[in-house]
Amino acid sequence: MSACSEEKQEVPTEKKEPPPLSVEVITVNKEPAPIWIEFTGRTEATKRVEVRARVSGRLEEVLYTEGDYVEKGELLFVLEKDTYEATLERAQAQLQQNQASLKLARADVARYKPLVAEDLAPRATLDQYEAREAELVAAIKSDEAVIKEAELNVSYTEVKAPISGRVSRKLVDVGNIVGYGEQTALTTIVSDNPMYAYFNPTESQFQVMRTYKSQDQMPARVFVSDASNSMVEREALTGKVDFADNRVDAMTGTISMRSLVENDDHSLLEGTFVYVEVMITDQASFLLIPPGAVQEDQQGSYVYVVDEGSTAKRVDIVSGYESRYFLIVTDGLEGGERVVVSGFAKLRGGVKLAPEDVTGEKGVKAVFEKQGMLETEE
Numbered sequence: 001m002s003a004c005s006e007e008k009q010e011v012p013t014e015k016k017e018p019p020p021l022s023v024e025v026i027t028v029n030k031e032p033a034p035i036w037i038e039f040t041g042r043t044e045a046t047k048r049v050e051v052r053a054r055v056s057g058r059l060e061e062v063l064y065t066e067g068d069y070v071e072k073g074e075l076l077f078v079l080e081k082d083t084y085e086a087t088l089e090r091a092q093a094q095l096q097q098n099q100a101s102l103k104l105a106r107a108d109v110a111r112y113k114p115l116v117a118e119d120l121a122p123r124a125t126l127d128q129y130e131a132r133e134a135e136l137v138a139a140i141k142s143d144e145a146v147i148k149e150a151e152l153n154v155s156y157t158e159v160k161a162p163i164s165g166r167v168s169r170k171l172v173d174v175g176n177i178v179g180y181g182e183q184t185a186l187t188t189i190v191s192d193n194p195m196y197a198y199f200n201p202t203e204s205q206f207q208v209m210r211t212y213k214s215q216d217q218m219p220a221r222v223f224v225s226d227a228s229n230s231m232v233e234r235e236a237l238t239g240k241v242d243f244a245d246n247r248v249d250a251m252t253g254t255i256s257m258r259s260l261v262e263n264d265d266h267s268l269l270e271g272t273f274v275y276v277e278v279m280i281t282d283q284a285s286f287l288l289i290p291p292g293a294v295q296e297d298q299q300g301s302y303v304y305v306v307d308e309g310s311t312a313k314r315v316d317i318v319s320g321y322e323s324r325y326f327l328i329v330t331d332g333l334e335g336g337e338r339v340v341v342s343g344f345a346k347l348r349g350g351v352k353l354a355p356e357d358v359t360g361e362k363g364v365k366a367v368f369e370k371q372g373m374l375e376t377e378e
Contacts, residue, residue: 020354023343025306026363028289030335033365034282034373036221037209038323041199041276043222043268045190046260047163053079053186054156056179059172066169069266070161070189077159077170077186079178084157088150095143102136109133165191166266190270194239195263197222199276200254206244214281217241220259221277221373224268236372237261237268241278279373287333288326288364293341294319303333304340304347312340312351325371326364 053059061078064070108129115121161167168188178184197220201209209218223236239261248255259276261268268274294301300316307313317332333339338355340347341362360366368374 017352020310020352021312021343021346022354022356023306023312023340023347024358024362025338025340025355026290026293026359027338027357028287028329028333028335028363030285030287032283032285033288033326034368035212035280035284035286035321035328036277036323036325036373037201037205037280037321039199039201039276039278041197041222041259041274043270043272043274044196044198045165045192045270046194046196047165047189047191049162049165049189049191051076051159051162051167051186051189052183053077053159053179054183055079055084055153057081057083057157057177059174059176059178059186062170062174064167066167068167070164070167072161072164074161075158076161076167079157079159081154081157084150084153088147088154091143091146091150095140095147098136098139098143102133102140105129105133105136159186161189163189163191165189192266192268192270193263194260195222195237195268195270197259197261197274197276199257199259199278200249200252201257202254203248206255206257209278209280212281212284214283219279220261222259222261222268222274223277224272224274234267236277237263238372277373287329287335289329289333289339290341290362290364290367291322291324291327293339294327295344304344304349305333306338306340306353306355310353310355312347312349312353314349325367325373 057079059077060080062076063078064074064076070076109126112121112126112129116123116126166189168190170187171185172178178186217240220239220241221236222239224234239259241257242260243256243258245256259278289303293303294317295303301319302314302316304312305315315332315337318330320328320330322328338357340353340355341358365374
């Protein structure tokens with residue numbers, strides 16, 4: 001009895017290389033680009049006026065809708081007029097009376113002058129008539145001043161908007177007596193176009209702005225984060241930095257600064273929490289990359305670049321200022337590198353890559369252009 005053994009032969013298999021990893025890259029170069037620094041801040045109206053009653057009396061009418069936008073000179077409140085109109089009429093009557101008396105006094109002076117010249121009448125009588133004439137001239141000037149004051153008081157019974165702006169709620173209801181002993185506040189008006197946005201850079205940030213700014217009034221953009229309400233799209237408002245305080249706040253170590261932005265549609269309200277972006281310069285050259293391209297580990301910050309063999313290469317970097325749009329690289333990159341900006345989950349050093357250049361769509365300058373941050377007024 002014989003047995004046959006079958007030998008199993010192993011067939012060698014070739015290891016297949018994984019396909020190149022598809023990634024997006026941007027080409028970085030050291031070139032002039034606008035450098036924007038972002039701060040948080042709050043808005044404040046450029047003008048705030050308390051509307052007060054300048055005369056006393058009963059409030060008879062409120063002629064505006066609370067919260068509306070009103071124009072300068074628009075009638076807001078009406079106070080009772082009877083007392084002030086009566087005072088005006090009495091002053092006008094007194095003026096007419098004194099004008100009639102002055103007419104008679106001047107006639108007496110004209111009649112007595114030739115008589116006194118010919119010694120037909122006593123000099124003392126003429127002196128009395130001339131004194132009466134001067135007294136009435138002064139009385140008429142006083143009457144005119146009283147009338148002017150009375151006319152002003154009548155006009156003050158109609159309380160008008162001193163500026164254009166958004167008017168607050170009424171502080172006094174119809175029927176109440178106002179103005180006795182004080183100028184009663186009736187409402188407030190805020191002028192919100194243009195609008196101020198105050199922000200507080202640190203002293204070192206202030207020195208950077210002072211040193212590198214390419215314009216006396218640095219361009220600014222103010223916007224409200226809509227992360228909590230994606231249904232509302234709010235565009236950034238543009239303007240200029242028009243104020244920097246002359247001292248550092250000892251409590252916070254910051255300096256108060258202010259931007260002035262156009263608010264044509266009155267959508268930005270006073271007291272709103274905002275982000276303020278200030279463009280320091282667009283003349284200096286920096287090497288900028290998107291913040292999302294930077295990775296972190298225990299050794300520090302690094303990026304992946306595509307080397308000559310189309311493989312991923314780790315490059316350690318030193319970063320400078322960083323914002324939501326860009327990061328300044330101060331060491332590690334020379335310029336001309338293709339930096340990877342996607343596919344990080346599978347990315348490792350030495351991995352073969354199939355890079356797609358998206359500098360025109362996702363480069364820092366492309367982001368600036370989409371955000372309207374390349375359009376600055378000279």
